[in-house]
Amino acid sequence: MFSAVKKTLRKRPVAIVRNVFFTAENMRSRVFAEGLKYNILISNSNLHIMSKHNQTNAIRIQTERTNEMEHSTPMFLTSSFCFDNAEEMRAAFADESDDNIYSRFSNPGVQEFVDKMCALEGAEAGYATASGMSAVFGSFMALLKQGDHLLSCNAIFGSTHTVIAKYLPKYGIESSYVGANATEAEWEAAIRPNTKMIYLETPTNPGLDVLDLAMIGRIAKKHKIILNVDNCFATPVNQQPIEFGADLVVHSATKWLDGQGRVLGGVVVGRKDLIKEIYLFCRSTGPALSPFNAWVLSKSLETLDVRMERHASNALFIAQALENHPQIASLRYPFLPSHPHHAIATQQMQNGGGIVCFELKGGLEAGRTFLNSLQMLSLTANLGDTRSIASHPASTTHAKLSEAERQSVNITPGLIRISVGLEHKDDILSDILQALDRIS
């Protein structure tokens, strides 16, 4: 009886696409017929709202509406999913259907978040993870094997450096670095016969170097090497690495994608064949995104576009106001003409993003006084929040690097990183200015 009711509900028409009438069931089989069940860019409930405008996709991609007719997407806080009979269950386990089995494999709310990220990044498929680091680590472990070589830019997030330098060698995976200012010839020269993946961040954390995605994308294509780009700092509303030849894009969703400092999350999107390997690795090893966090993150994506516009305009205002301050030795913001990679930044990014970095003339001691004098900005180990945040990378996120390694990626003792929030720009600036005044 209950089973019959459920079947009827499942067959309700849920979408009209180019005058073709889809029910939830035949859309599911259509998606499955098109490939992997986690190839979710065109997933069952989403066909009718895919738009050429990503602002719309970030808002309107949604799980199939239940018979409760909710407007906002529900939370699917469940570890596992039920089957009507043994045959359906067998078929799901045999990958003959795309039915959900267990939330370590898939979950409708997590899928919604991934659907949105695929639409925003222009990717074929994706998998969401518990944190940014599990997205990075999963992409390495699923695709690299003993004897392979990973070529990375040296200006990368501290924990990513730890994974590359400390853990990959345990699995017999070689690695080497090139500098953020490497020319095309230097990148070419660093490629080895066993180079399987190129990894980079742009803009980099925390030094805000901007790498030329088109140039590196060309090299990766030429040598048939996987290009894996951490797009955490820019977000897909600002830069879409796949457009420039990236095969994979990883994110710490903990940062701008959440945007309010509430949950940890990560996601990797890109080529379907590569995502399949990452999915299989993660499905067995367990770094799945929590369905609760997925709900929070998916809701956050609805406002990403407007948030990033304001973060960037506030950041540009702060950067311009501080650039010639007497306490500041140098300041970096990708959309200031003084930035060494300004030309590349304006070619591949829509705006300069929400991070501003500066080096205090007084070095470490001045940095300490500055941080201790802030009244509104938060001192916290995060970025990409509505609340402005100040941090000191040399003593926190990049403390595990040696002094020489920090110097090589421009992390000087007096470097301050500001994640510019959504408070009024005058309030952010006046707090920074009064803290700078305390230094002298």
Ligand SMILES: Cc1ncc(COP(=O)(O)O)c(C=O)c1O
């Ligand atoms: C550029 C970048 N990538 C990856 C990560 C790791 O993300 P998570 O903290 O979500 O694991 C971070 C965290 O700060 C980051 O800044």
